[in-house]
Every structure is written in C-alpha cells, then in structure tokens.
Amino acid sequence: MIAPRFSSLRANIIAVVVLASSLAVGFFTAMMSYVNTRSSIAQLDSRLATLADVIGQNSAAALDFRDAKAAEEVLGALRREPPVISACLYNARAALFSEYQRDANVPPCSRFAAAKVTGRDGRSVTRDILRATDFVGSIQVTADVRDLKSRNNRMLIVAIMMALISLSMAGFSGALLQRRISKPVTQLASAMNQVTADGNFEARVAVKGNDEIAQLAAGFNRMIIELERRNQMAQRAESKLLEQARTDALTGLPNRRYLAERLERELQRLRQEKWVIGLLYIDLDGFKLVNDSLGHGVGGLLLCEVAKRLKSRVRGTDTLARVGGDEFTVILTGLESNEDAVVAANGLIESLSRSFVIEGNEITIGASVGITTRHPAVNEDPDLLMQADSAMYAAKRSGKNRAVLFSPELGLMARERLTLERELRGAIGRGEIYVEYQPEFNATTGQLVRFEALARWKHPHLGYISPVRFIPIAEESGLIYGLGEYVMEQACRECLAWQRWPNAPIQVAVNVSALQFASEMIVEEIGAILKRTGLPPELLQVELTESVMIGSLDHSAQKMMRLRSLGVTLAIDDFGTGYSCLGYLPELPFSALKIDRSFVRNLHLSSETATMLHSMIELGKKMGMRVIVEGIEEESQLETVAAMGANEVQGYLLGRPSPTPRIQFAEYLEAPKLSIDGELIEPIEF
C-alpha cells in the first residue's frame, strides 16, 4: 500500500541522485574533453614548431646550395609523423623551394611564402630558417587536426559511455538508497494508517540499523506504545466514569440516570412482551430523623443496609436503583397484574420494618411505597416515575409505612400539593397562619385544665385549609420548623394571658412533630421561647407522636429528659395509631398519654374497642401517667370514658377550637360540665 506521495519521494530520491551524478559526470566529462582538446592542440602546436625548426635547420644547407633533392629528402623524414600532412620550404626570396605532401588529397603548397594558408582541418606552423643570424628561408608545417579531432571524439565517446555507465550505476544506487529511505517511511505510513484508521495499537515498525530513519521508526514505536498506554488509560477512565455516572457511590446500586435508561429499555421491550411492568417508588419513613439525630455517617450506613435488604428481596430480572437521598425505585418486569406489584411492594415494606442495628444503635424505620404499572395494551405514555412518586406521597399522607397504587386522582392531589406548598411558604409572613385553642377538662371535676394549641391556615382564595392537608406538606418541605416555632410562641404568649383568671393555672398543650423533635436545637428553642414569653415551664405541655421513637430511642429519650429538666411536661399524642410499641414506654419520661380519637369514635362499633380503650387507660394510669381521651363528641362517649377512669377529656362536645378562648372562659368557669363521679351534671350548649 504505497501512497502516491511516497512513490514521489522515491522518484525524488532517484532523481536527486541521478541529477547530482549527471551534473558531476557531465561537468567532469566536459572539462576533461576541453582540457584534453586544449592540451592536445597545444601539444600539436609545440610539436609542429619543433618539427619545423628541426626540418628547417636540416634544410638550411639545401636552401643555401639550392639542393632541392636534398631538401626533399629532409622533408621526406616527416613521413614518420602521421599528423603532418604537408611541409612547404621557401627560400630566402620566399619562393617555394621544396614541398612534402602526405598523400594526394593534401592541397599543394602555395608558390610563395607570403600566401599563408591554413586549411579548415589543418593546423599550421611557419618558422624562419636561420643559419647563425642569416635568414635562409622559411618552412610551413601543416598537421591534420581531423586526426586529433577524431581521437578526441573517440575519447569523448568513451567518456560519454563511462558517464552513462556511471549514471546507470547512480540510478541503481539511488534506487537502493531510496529503498533504504522510503521503504521504512512507507512502513511507517502503513503502521500509522493501522493506528489511525483501524485503531490498531499493535502496529509496530521493524527497526534496523541506527540511522535517522531507524531512529524515526523507534520513536514512532515509542509513540504508539505511549498512545496505546494513554488510550488504555482513557478507556479505563471512561468506563470508570461511565460506571460512576450510572452508579450510586454510596450503595453501589444503579442511580437515577441508569434507572431512566433501563426504564426506557423496558418500555421499548413492552411492545413485544405481553406482561405488565411495575415501578415502585420507595421513600424511607423517618430517615431524616436518623440522619439529623445520629449523623450522616450512620445515615449512610443505614442506607447501605436498606439497599442490601431491598436487593435480597428483588428478583434478578428486576432493577433496583437509588434515585435520591432515601428514595429507591424498583422496576418490576414480567408481572401479570397490578396485584403482583402491590404484593412485591408489601414484601419490601415488610423487609424494612425489622429494626436495623447500626454502630450499636437500634434503628427502626418504615417505608412508604408508591406503585404504578404499565400494561402493554395501554397506548398512552405517562411519566411512570412521576406517577410512582405521587403514589408514594399519597402513601406518606395516608399514614406512612404502606404502599399505594397510583390512580389518576393521586395525580391531581400531587398537583394540588405543589400549589399548597408554594402558598404555605409565605403564609406565616402574610399572617394567614393563626392558632386555635381547644379546651381540655378534668374528667372528674370538670375543671378546665388546659387548651391545646392547633395551627390554622386561612388562605385568601383557597379559604380554610385543613391541617390534615398542610401539616404533612409542611413536614415534607421543611416549613414545619418555622411553623412549629411560630405556633409555640403564640401559644405561650396566649397562655400567659390566661393566668390572670381565677381558675388558673391553665396549661397550654403544643404539638411538636417528629421532624421538629429530631432537630438538635429543639430543646434550646423551646427554652428560648419560654424565656422570651416568660411563661412558667410547668404551664407548657409538649405533645409528641409515637413516631418520635423512630430512629434512636436512646437519643430521643435523652432529649425528652432535657425537656423535662426545663420543667416542661411531655405527653404522647395520638397514642395507639402509629408504631405502637409498648416496650419503649417505660423508658421515656412521659407524664401524660393522649389516646387517639379513633378509639372514641369507634367506641359504639364493638365491645373490643371499648376493651382496648379501657385497657389503654388502665395501662397509662398504672404507669403513672395522666390519661387524656380526645374526640369526645357525644354524651355517651363522655360517660363511658369517664367511667373507664380517664383523667382528662377533650372533644367538640366539651369545647370546639377557638381563636379567642378567653371569651369562653366565663362559660367554662361558671358551669362545670362534669360531675365529680363522672356523671354529666348539665349539658353544655355550644
């Protein structure tokens, strides 16, 4: 594979060699020929002069004594000199005295010496003949230059032949030289082609000798090796980058990018396959608490453990990926129906419900799973990830630690949720958030003991928005911190105002969400609010849900102790609904237990509910806690609960939440609604 440019290199080399040689040989030949001609002519001239002198001297006497015969004999001696074609001897009076001609073709001498003739092919010399100083005559000797010329021509021909031989030798050696130069160059070029066109780094050039070409070849080889090394490095780096780009560094699972690619592939595949694809969006419940309370190190380890458990539960054909901080997704393929996806989701939730032990901390978390599926028959192309995400939020809102299958309504909810979150951000600043207070009474004496502070949101266009809707949003968006602080401060100021009334002291109860409680600064913040407002700590009851126990129990217990040491009382809110694990209760410094309203609401449905409610009241009391029952809406409920021995009661029957509780104080004071033995003395009008 000799490219044209290399053949031209070859031609160039040969041309240069031949040209240089022909210049040298041509110059040499011309010079030799010139010098030779000049010297042979000079030689001839000198020889002719000598001959003329010698013959002249020998003819002097013959001239003196007019002996033509003797002169002829003397001239005849020139026969021995082949180049001499004629000799003319003239006497002192310039008359032709004797002559010699080599052959018949030679022109005769002129009769008088004055007529000096030099033929075209002749070279002639005329010398005076002197005897002592006397002039006795002259002689003209003419030589044939044709002879000389032909000899010179023969020499020239020989020289040209030699030149031709030299040139062909030069051409031959030029070709050899070319092979030495351009062949390695051609090899280099083809090796280079292999590298650039085929990407073949195996290409090498054989190195022979130690000349510049060999050095070039060696340099080329080194360059290729270096290139190969760098190429390998680049490939390794590239594949590592690709790997990194598709992998989550912490857990080693595929990341969101890879998931998207994989999902795309599976959806393509779905065109041929008959099965259903399921997409699970898993968000850990309470992970943020773990992270905030135990640090990111523990959080990371927990995520790894979670990844391990999830991985052990998915099939090889499924794709598990980590798509965010505590969010995982699973692509399930080959399903027969939506039910299969739900079963798989519940299996995963179950696997995560067992507690983890990370660096000696026993950690309990849950998982909310959104499920969406894709059937081959359906033609639309929804964003599956968004659907699963919406479903996951629905799972969170409907109590966490559960799986929710996506439905179109959830999509609407998700949009609504976004709107609310946006509006909520400025709500406190715009004064849309306010606090309502719902009274709680002593179940025995009917005495007003405290108000529970409840956050309310009145939006100028959307109207009243239920806490059930905006509290989860506040928690998810992190707005809960500002909201909680605002509500607590308002409540504390309000409570301080109440103390002027005769029935004081009247407590205020403020809910602290699990997320707020997880904050490292929560104890200091509450202390600061008490200081700012001047409210005696014993008038504040902090109400926590069972979910504060998610994460590290020890850590939570420590914080509670510190709160208690401020003088604040602690209550468990919504007891019986969440992670009801009674085991932790003795270790925590709760002074009150608030039973979830659902028990009272369902009291009339079954006797089992009544039994459970009764048992819980008993349990709380036996553990030295005040038991508060909320959600009292009917007289019968109040009677039953009072009979069961509840310490305090709360509900619409007894008092609705009001933004201005002080107006109702008189009412509450003047007419105790409960009899001492638990019977209703007098119905209350609202």
Next chain:
Amino acid sequence: MGGEVNAIGTHGKSMAWRAAWRLFLAVALMVVFSGGRLYAQEDERAVRAAFVFNLTKYVSWPQGHRDRLVLGVTGQGNMGQVLKQVLEGKLSDGRRIDVRIHPSEVELLDCDVLYVEESSPAQIRATLGHVHSRAVLTVGDTDQFTREGGMVALVRSGDQIEIHVNLDSLRRRQLQMSSRLLSLAVIVSGNGELQ
C-alpha cells in the same frame, strides 16, 4: 639581377621589412622569371658567386684574418669581375670580403679563399702548388679540380650545380666543413677519385 643580390644582402632587418620584401620579391620574380626555369635564365656566374659566399659560412679556418676574408680569383673568364661585383665588401661571419682578381704570388699567400676558374689541369696543379702549404679554401668549377687536389668544385650538372668536396685536401689544410654542407656534397677523396 642586382635586386636579387640585394635581397640576400639586406636580409636580417625587421619582420615588417622582410614581409614587405617578400611581397615585393614575389611580384618582381613572377614578372622576371615568368618565361622559364630559374637556372636556365639566371646567370650561372651569379649563382656560383652566391655559392662561394655561402661556402665561406660552412667552412672554418684554423688561422687567418679575423676581420677580413681575402678571396683570390685566378684563371680565364670573367668570374673575377662577377665575384668582385657581387661579394666585394660583404660580410661573412663578420669578416669583410676582399676580392682580388689575379693576385700576385705574394697576394696568393694572403688569400683565405682561392677561386680557380676554367683552368687546365696543369694550371690547376700549378695554382694549387702555390698555396699547397697554406689553409686556403680552394674552389674550382669542374670535377677535374677536386680530382687534381682542389678542395671544393662547383660542378655544373644539367641545370644544377653540384658541390664536390675533397675531404682529404680539406683535412690536410686543417679546414673544417660543416656536415650539413657535406650531406649535400659529392665527396671525392685522394687526388681526384670519386667516392
């Protein structure tokens, strides 16, 4: 004929003059000799005079005059006049020629060259007898002359003049003759026998 003599005598001048002379002589001779052969027309005595003059240049004397060359002429004929006319006062190798016609016996002893013209053998012998002990170049005009003991004879042979030389006579008188002249000459030895 005087022009020819002048041509011989005046040679040795500058090249320009020589070239001019050659051109002139060429034209003159072509006019003068256009009718026939040179020797046939030329006065034989003038040629002989030129030969005598030339002879003096090919011969060297053992002693004699350094500044002049005395040429004696004897015998019948008017060769003496010709020689006198042509050669008197000319220089031969720096010696001025002094021609003496019919010299006396005393004058004979002073001669370097003796030309013996048209003489009988007896006269020749008598003449040679007068100079037999001296280094005198004797020149005659017949082959008889050399046979009789003369040194050089300018012998007419057809339209040419041959030079006969008696080497013995030359050696006896210790005269030396150039080999160039000898190569042209007919050598005669003894008292007149051809060799």
